Amino acid sequence: MTTPRLLGDAHTHLDQYAPEEMPGVLARAREAGVGFIVCAGTTLDSTRACLKLAQEQELLYAGVGIHPMEAHQQVDDAIYEVLESLARSSPRVVCISEIGLDFLPSSPDHEIQDQVFRAQIRLAKSLKLPIIFHSRESHPEVFRTLREEQAGEVGGAMHYFQGGETTAREAIDCGFFISLARPLLRLPELQETARAIPLEHIVLETDAAPQPFKKYRHSWTEPRHVLTVAEKLAELKGLSLDEVTQVTTRNLAGLLKLPAFSSQLSASPPPNNSGRGLNAES
Ligand SMILES: [Zn+2]
Numbered sequence: 001m002t003t004p005r006l007l008g009d010a011h012t013h014l015d016q017y018a019p020e021e022m023p024g025v026l027a028r029a030r031e032a033g034v035g036f037i038v039c040a041g042t043t044l045d046s047t048r049a050c051l052k053l054a055q056e057q058e059l060l061y062a063g064v065g066i067h068p069m070e071a072h073q074q075v076d077d078a079i080y081e082v083l084e085s086l087a088r089s090s091p092r093v094v095c096i097s098e099i100g101l102d103f104l105p106s107s108p109d110h111e112i113q114d115q116v117f118r119a120q121i122r123l124a125k126s127l128k129l130p131i132i133f134h135s136r137e138s139h140p141e142v143f144r145t146l147r148e149e150q151a152g153e154v155g156g157a158m159h160y161f162q163g164g165e166t167t168a169r170e171a172i173d174c175g176f177f178i179s180l181a182r183p184l185l186r187l188p189e190l191q192e193t194a195r196a197i198p199l200e201h202i203v204l205e206t207d208a209a210p211q212p213f214k215k216y217r218h219s220w221t222e223p224r225h226v227l228t229v230a231e232k233l234a235e236l237k238g239l240s241l242d243e244v245t246q247v248t249t250r251n252l253a254g255l256l257k258l259p260a261f262s263s264q265l266s267a268s269p270p271p272n273n274s275g276r277g278l279n280a281e282s
Pocket residue numbers: 011012013040098207
């Protein structure tokens with residue numbers, strides 16, 4: 001056995017996997033050095049399923065949230081209370097997620113999405129939980145909402161980031177980390193962004209969910225692939241895998257308030273920080 005690498009996966013939908021898949025998925029994640037994984041809820045039921053998994057499996061933590069694609073009705077007092085009681089029900093809840101806006105043509109009514117997003121930002125702030133958010137075809141509206149609701153007070157991460165440097169810097173300016181996933185392996189613009197953004201603002205994820213449309217089961221994205229993303233980021237930045245792992249894991253463990261994982265990492269800052277400094281004033 002080598003010294004365990006410690007990676008964290010900021011965003012998955014493992015509740016969507018068949019229960020019999022779970023032991024294999026988790027064993028492969030452990031083998032890749034993944035020490036903690038967030039399962040994000042997309043509906044109230046899915047949130048309950050994520051919570052159950054997080055209580056059963058040492059590796060898993062839960063996010064409470066209604067996904068914008070599931071935002072078919074407003075968060076009224078009754079729904080808010082359910083979300084709040086789920087979020088308070090266990091220390092395994094580490095974030096409000098998956099929330100956000102999605103403006104694909106097939107997405108729910110934008111006004112309802114906006115109300116659902118804002119209600120959940122308020123919940124996150126009231127519980128002092130970070131927000132891991134989704135944004136598709138809706139970046140300006142998402143950033144405006146984050147600023148209006150002062151979501152930076154709790155911070156969080158922009159999940160499955162695929163944008164350019166300007167977008168990344170705006171997310172950082174709002175108080176959020178950039179969460180990189182497997183698209184980093186293939187999108188040149190994203191690779192440029194990853195080179196430009198300091199490691200101090202990056203976390204890693206996989207967004208793992210069953211992918212029956214892929215021809216082979218072994219090509220489905222799983223939390224083990226967070227290692228592949230880390231390797232690619234190290235290559236792009238000219239850093240060691242160790243440094244990328246340490247910094248991104250420290251970022252995520254700090255965000256999710258998982259001190260046990262932060263303390264497993266070396267206390268000393270990495271020697272050579274890549275990327276240009278970010279100007280807080282800009
Ligand atoms: Zn997701």
